[in-house]
Amino acid sequence: MLGIENVASYIPERKIDNLEQADKFGADREFVEKKIGVLKLPRLSEDESVAYACVEAFKALSEKGGVELEEIDCLVVCTQNPDRDGLPHNSAILHAELGLKDECACFDIGLGCSGYVYGLSIIESFMQANGLKRGLFFTCDPYSRILDPEDKNTCLLFGDAATVTLISDSPKYVKAGAKFSTRGAGREALEKVDGKLAMNGRAVFNFALMDVPKQIKSLLESQELDVASIDLFLLHQGSRFMLENTIKRAGIPSDKAPIELSETGNTVSSSIPILLEKRIRDLPGLVLMSGFGVGLSWASAIYKQNS
Amino acid sequence: MLGIENVASYIPERKIDNLEQADKFGADREFVEKKIGVLKLPRLSEDESVAYACVEAFKALSEKGGVELEEIDCLVVCTQNPDRDGLPHNSAILHAELGLKDECACFDIGLGCSGYVYGLSIIESFMQANGLKRGLFFTCDPYSRILDPEDKNTCLLFGDAATVTLISDSPKYVKAGAKFSTRGAGREALEKVDGKLAMNGRAVFNFALMDVPKQIKSLLESQELDVASIDLFLLHQGSRFMLENTIKRAGIPSDKAPIELSETGNTVSSSIPILLEKRIRDLPGLVLMSGFGVGLSWASAIYKQNS
Numbered sequence: 258m259l260g261i262e263n264v265a266s267y268i269p270e271r272k273i274d275n276l277e278q279a280d281k282f283g284a285d286r287e288f289v290e291k292k293i294g295v296l297k298l299p300r301l302s303e304d305e306s307v308a309y310a311c312v313e314a315f316k317a318l319s320e321k322g323g324v325e326l327e328e329i330d331c332l333v334v335c336t337q338n339p340d341r342d343g344l345p346h347n348s349a350i351l352h353a354e355l356g357l358k359d360e361c362a363c364f365d366i367g368l369g370c371s372g373y374v375y376g377l378s379i380i381e382s383f384m385q386a387n388g389l390k391r392g393l394f395f396t397c398d399p400y401s402r403i404l405d406p407e408d409k410n411t412c413l414l415f416g417d418a419a420t421v422t423l424i425s426d427s428p429k430y431v432k433a434g435a436k437f438s439t440r441g442a443g444r445e446a447l448e449k450v451d452g453k454l455a456m457n458g459r460a461v462f463n464f465a466l467m468d469v470p471k472q473i474k475s476l477l478e479s480q481e482l483d484v485a486s487i488d489l490f491l492l493h494q495g496s497r498f499m500l501e502n503t504i505k506r507a508g509i510p511s512d513k514a515p516i517e518l519s520e521t522g523n524t525v526s527s528s529i530p531i532l533l534e535k536r537i538r539d540l541p542g543l544v545l546m547s548g549f550g551v552g553l554s555w556a557s558a559i560y561k562q563n564s
Numbered sequence: 565m566l567g568i569e570n571v572a573s574y575i576p577e578r579k580i581d582n583l584e585q586a587d588k589f590g591a592d593r594e595f596v597e598k599k600i601g602v603l604k605l606p607r608l609s610e611d612e613s614v615a616y617a618c619v620e621a622f623k624a625l626s627e628k629g630g631v632e633l634e635e636i637d638c639l640v641v642c643t644q645n646p647d648r649d650g651l652p653h654n655s656a657i658l659h660a661e662l663g664l665k666d667e668c669a670c671f672d673i674g675l676g677c678s679g680y681v682y683g684l685s686i687i688e689s690f691m692q693a694n695g696l697k698r699g700l701f702f703t704c705d706p707y708s709r710i711l712d713p714e715d716k717n718t719c720l721l722f723g724d725a726a727t728v729t730l731i732s733d734s735p736k737y738v739k740a741g742a743k744f745s746t747r748g749a750g751r752e753a754l755e756k757v758d759g760k761l762a763m764n765g766r767a768v769f770n771f772a773l774m775d776v777p778k779q780i781k782s783l784l785e786s787q788e789l790d791v792a793s794i795d796l797f798l799l800h801q802g803s804r805f806m807l808e809n810t811i812k813r814a815g816i817p818s819d820k821a822p823i824e825l826s827e828t829g830n831t832v833s834s835s836i837p838i839l840l841e842k843r844i845r846d847l848p849g850l851v852l853m854s855g856f857g858v859g860l861s862w863a864s865a866i867y868k869q870n871s
Contacts, residue, residue: 337651344644344756346674349859353748362744364682367653367672375671379690386689387742435694437669441660449651552656554670
């Protein structure tokens with residue numbers, strides 16, 4: 258069975274000081290620190306592409322060992338801000354940058370904050386069905402490219418990052434179950450308008466608070482599990498205030514659900530793998546991941562340690 | 565096992581007369597008719613979105629019967645020219661337009677001419693792995709939006725269309741085997757430059773002629789089959805000249821490999837399902853599909869009648 262063998266990330270060193278940015282916007286520093294929960298926002302520079310950031314994440318993965326380029330037979334990129342407007346697909350560009358062989362399936366997935374949970378299942382099941390053994394699943398969605406510089410709500414929130422997850426037939430984690438949902442009718446909460454991101458923070462907050470705990474509960478029940486049986490909850494790091502409330506409403510003990518976005522901001526589909534990277538060595542037994550946002554789209558999955 | 569239950573398409577009624585267009589470009593009418601092989605090019609109007617075209621394809625599918633909206637639990641859109649630049653994903657917009665339920669997995673796939681063969685396997689395997697039963701796989705890539713009006717090579721070639729394939733657990737066809745390849749290093753043959761499509765026709769031709777027959781051969785061998793055992797070859801309808809030569813080089817009898825693009829042009833990921841729609845009622849036993857283009861990316865799959 259295929260699953261997650263390892264994870265690595267690239268977080269640009271170039272960072273915006275978010276408290277200084279708050280001053281510029283006339284925003285309250287305490288609000289930025291305590292409610293948004295973000296002190297630094299990493300930013301790709303204009304000449305740094307999605308492919309560049311993904312290559313950097315791949316270098317970090319290589320340093321952990323166990324990756325031979327000639328073995329890679331599948332490469333997937335999840336982004337809604339692809340290089341060259343996505344034609345060709347970003348995964349083809351990355352295929353060239355990494356120098357992979359022809360016998361490698363590559364495609365892009367268009368999803369936002371739910372993209373990691375969806376994407377893991379998409380690449381795993383595609384590889385399984387086609388007898389592929391070692392794949393790379395990248396996330397990189399640099400919202401800095403589409404931020405409206407006048408919009409403090411989004412400018413104070415989103416950070417750039419890239420991650421790569423090695424999917425293989427010698428996995429540390431395999432999927433035990435998952436739920437996937439969509440509500441296109443609510444898409445105006447977070448969408449691109451005239452090339453810029455527009456966000457209705459309250460609508461996103463209400464969505465997270467109402468629908469995410471419900472999906473988590475439904476997933477746990479479907480697996481005959483409860484909150485107590487899960488060792489670690491990795492929730493999309495939307496904002497501190499949204500996370501605190503969603504975690505509370507889902508009845509999750511706060512020590513099981515890390516909130517860590519002060520140095521990264523909301524990195525869209527990269528937020529969950531950034532958390533996972535730090536914890537995969539500890540090998541918690543059961544991990545529940547939940548991503549939610551753009552679409553509206555939300556997805557939750559339970560991964561169990563493969564021993 | 566999941567597979568293809570039915571297929572439908574939407575081809576805009578508004579069409580460009582390609583011979584008149586040839587005159588405008590000072591191109592040879594005979595070349596346009598015999599080599600490109602395209603007399604009419606369907607065009608979405610500017611206010612007709614990808615979602616609109618997909619809804620029209622869905623209406624055509626509904627008329628064939630057997631589709632209940634409340635049963636749809638997965639929706640995938642393959643495009644590299646999404647509405648709203650793909651944020652939110654086009655599948656979320658379509659989810660709303662069709663009025664689907666929340667418990668529906670939606671995502672976009674970024675692929676060009678290989679997108680139908682890849683996408684079928686992506687949605688089938690994702691649904692299978694997650695216990696989903698009835699899904700809709702849409703293709704719609706309106707290149708008219710990115711054509712350079714000065715570029716006769718592309719303007720005389722690409723047409724707009726949309727298709728939808730119903731994936732279900734009572735399929736007419738199931739996948740028997742597939743091969744997926746990528747050569748990112750050759751991507752400049754077909755890419756977006758400054759918002760417009762740029763194509764190196766000779767590079768695409770050489771690629772199709774060299775790599776597609778090789779992949780078909782390798783796929784047939786992997787399944788212990790040969791050309792004679794396949795009843796129908798559905799190849800991406802790139803251009804008449806490219807098809808004739810690729811078919812010949814692959815050793816496929818011409819009566820087994822339809823060339824039908826005179827009324828549609830090259831419709832990117834929609835070309836294979838447009839062919840399939842016309843033939844699915846005849847239920848040929850073994851169908852080999854092969855898509856190739858942007859990326860470079862190529863994919864071939866054998867589908868067998870599910871009896």
